[in-house]
Amino acid sequence: MPQIAVQDLSKTYRVAERRRGLIGAGRGLFSRTHRAVEALKGVSFGLDRGELVGIIGPNGAGKSTLIKILCGILMPSSGHCEVDGLVPWDQRIRHVARIGVVFGQRTQLWWDLPVIDSFELLRDIYRVPEVSFRATAETLISLLRIDQLLHRPVRQLSLGQRMRCDIAAALLHSPSILFLDEPTIGLDANSKLALRDFIKHLNRHNGVTVILATHDMQDIGALAERVLIIGHGRILRDGSIAAMRADTPGQRRLVIDFSEDVGDITVEGATVLSRTGRRVAFAFDSRVTAAHTLIGRLTADHDIAELSIEEPTIEELIADFYASHGAVEA
Amino acid sequence: MRDAGTGPYRAIFAARFLMMLQYRAAALAGIATQFWFGGIMVMALSAFYTEGGGSASITRAEAITYIWLGQAFLGLLPWNVDPEIAVMMRTGNVAYERLRPVDTYFYWFARAMAWRTAATLLRAIPLLLVTSVVFDWVGLGAWSLQPPQSGTALALFLLSMVAVVLLSSALTTLLNISVVWTISGQGINVFTNSLVLILSGMVIPLPLFPDWAHLMLLLQPLAGLVDIPYRIYFAHLSGAEAIAGIALQIFWTMLFIGLGHLCMTRTMRRIQIQGG
8 A cells, every 4th residue: 555645636727817918907807718727637656655756847747736736735626645544635634744845945934033933833833742842853953954053033044054944844743754845946066965865864764755846857866766757747757767768778978079170070870969179079879889889980080088978867868858758848 | 623732823823922022113103103193083082072062972081081992902903914924825835834734724813813912912001001191190181091980891891802802813814814815915905994993983983973873883793893892991881781792792703713714714725826
């Protein structure tokens, strides 16, 4: 029995359309035209306890809608979903007591209060007993290194500091599932790395199920064993990044720094991707043309200063995938 | 679903209350404004009593007391939308409100109650002290706030003021819920502002309206915000009448809580939270 079971979930928004200009605004007072926007069209999947799943997809694909339905904030138009045996939107109060949620672009901390006051307020709102609150808070404060920030009002924190405090806030009531919606948005490289380590730790050591929606493919590469790719309200793919790589085998890139100007160089078995000065990037399929054959052809005519062979990055894999499925925001 | 225990609601009440007490500059400005408007209204009323020929249903001293009480407790009037809720609605942070394991209606009710009472506490105490004690010292006795009719009247008045707080919080919460539909609270504020000020008796004490309107004015819900407690204060309503007045306040409060709870449930089922 999976911890999260989603069946044929659909959500249609009714959006009022504004007409252009003054006359349009005037007509809008009497009649509005509505447009139906299908954010989700029949999404189904299951998720086991302790899994760490990434949800990716272009802007407007339906990621946030899916997360908000799973959190119990939104009601779907049709379909069914159970989280730990509860229907999120029907049994909202019991459901939300067991989950933690971080929306990277918002904060759940009280803007004018010192961080610790927000924590204590959340303790009371979630009815966390004092003893377990102290233990949990202490662990989170040291793992996220926020002890220096506790007595500062939230409005004075940097984005990275605020995000660490927000993550701690979402975990004070020891939820068994953590929803993260773009948690690393706007963070610097160090903060991102630290946050990823923390999420991994939480998943591996505490067995917290993590659902991570993001546009940051490095987040996905570092954390998610399983990835749901969503486009146009549907699940386009459900599997690991490694499996995706296996689907497009042989795609390689050869980057060469020539010792001389080579002009409009071409070579059999590869296409030129880019050319900057003496550096040329070629794309080739290693199953058709072996790398050493290609290098041999090139060194026959030119001197080479340096070369490297690369696999496609996750970003490229995903971008190709979106493009080949037409899953690009309109 | 009914929650066990009131812990979360008390916590949000305390947090909002303490945060509101920080706005001391706003309170000082409020006190100055209330003295100014109270003074003008007291003088205008006095002029009517001196010049007017007919007999009024309350005395001049009572009318002046009515005005000062009104100014002292002005902050309790549910005439506007909580700006915090309006901002939450605009930014979409209302999503976090739904992630709390509490009944959102009572969560907002506690928040509204803290907002109204904290704003009032800071203004009411100095205003009541000055108009009742200091006015007498400096020879403005004729314009001062009169003490309650009796100990019983005071006790019943305090009870009635508790009902005012609940009624006002229920109406405020209803206004706050309406922001889900309008996004900005501005339009509602303009509309409720004048309605509440007039029908509660804040602008002109309700007993000074024409006789034929008295019963209607007494029974409508907004009388429970100003008119009923103040008439209990100077025993215009006493004994069984005072109890009936308080019962009427509680009746309207329960009705608005029920209505608000229903609206909240319906609204949240249809809410759309975009972006993020």
